[in-house]
Amino acid sequence: MVDVSTSYMGMKLKNPIIVASSDLSRDADGVKKCADAGAGAVVLKSIFEEQFFASSNISENRFPLHPEALDYLRAGGLLEYGPDEMCREIDKAKKDVEIPIIASVNCRTPSLWPRFANQVEEAGADALELNIYDLPLKLDISGSEHENNYTKILKEVKKEVVIPISIKLTPEVSSLPNLSKKLSQAGSDAFVFFNWFLEPDIDIDNIRTISRKGKGNFNHSLRWVALLAGRIDADISASGGVGRADDVIKQILAGASAVQVCTLFYKKGLSEIQRLLQGLEAWMEKKKFNSVADFKGELSFKEQELSVKGLGEAESYFRTQYLKVFKVK
Ligand SMILES: Cc1cc2nc3c(=O)[nH]c(=O)nc-3n(C[C@H](O)[C@H](O)[C@H](O)COP(=O)(O)O)c2cc1C
Structure with a gap:
């Protein structure tokens, strides 16, 4: 019987x-x-910054939220799942389950999150995932100014809680390795590669803009898991496009401690967890790996750099331009 347990941000899953x-x-x-x-663990639905503003007694002058949006929110638009509700659900869930519960907040500013982080910790959350993204819109704000904001948010939250913290990142930053290193040095226990976004589209019949659900990109996540695993002092979980046991195995070989899965469960149900696990166990038995730790990171960039195999084997992680992969007939 193989051991599929893993360690993620100091917690045993x-x-x-x-x-x-x-x-x-x-x-x-x-x-x-x-x-x-x-499931080995669960990340709760995120609380969004707007929900926190709306449920708090906060003057709209202090925060850059459109006043109409605030009225809408206060009228109940998004408040059926506000911070208090999340904390109540954590408290309830902790009585029913033994797996780690990771609370999640979606934040853009360091203003209010520390207080909320403290509330979820008190409610019993085992860890907190910060889902940070602020689309750079202003022409005069540099990449590093944007990215410094991530560190500010993390540092403010860290002052308030002792539970482990992960950050769900976007690859759309100027240097993911540098940002990840800075955040791990500032105390991030783990990273989730990557966040998922709504994507813009245009409805040409009605001549208006619309938002579409984005897609998790498995190979993009695989690249960055492999490039950063073992090189930063933090665990990584992969998120995006995991649909089969093979995908779980690939991400662990690349260096992930765990995978986060969503669309598969929406499409085919939570029973897919057992299918993923059966496939993982069967592969481990076939390859004679007794535990996840036995093969975790074996194909990470760092391991290949150090191994006799040399970098040729890891080229696909950092080669981004076509040279000879595709030939025109
Ligand atoms: C209906 C839906 C709701 C989601 N809500 C959140 C959310 O509140 N916070 C968050 O960080 N990610 C959210 N996500 C993103 C997922 O957590 C996950 O990162 C993403 O779907 C990529 O993984 P997948 O390819 O397995 O779906 C949501 C995804 C879906 C499909």
């Missing part, structure tokens, strides 16, 4: 399958369903 933040994990019932289906 019975297996590396984490149910990613989404409506599947919005309340205690959802968390219990994930746990009953065999």
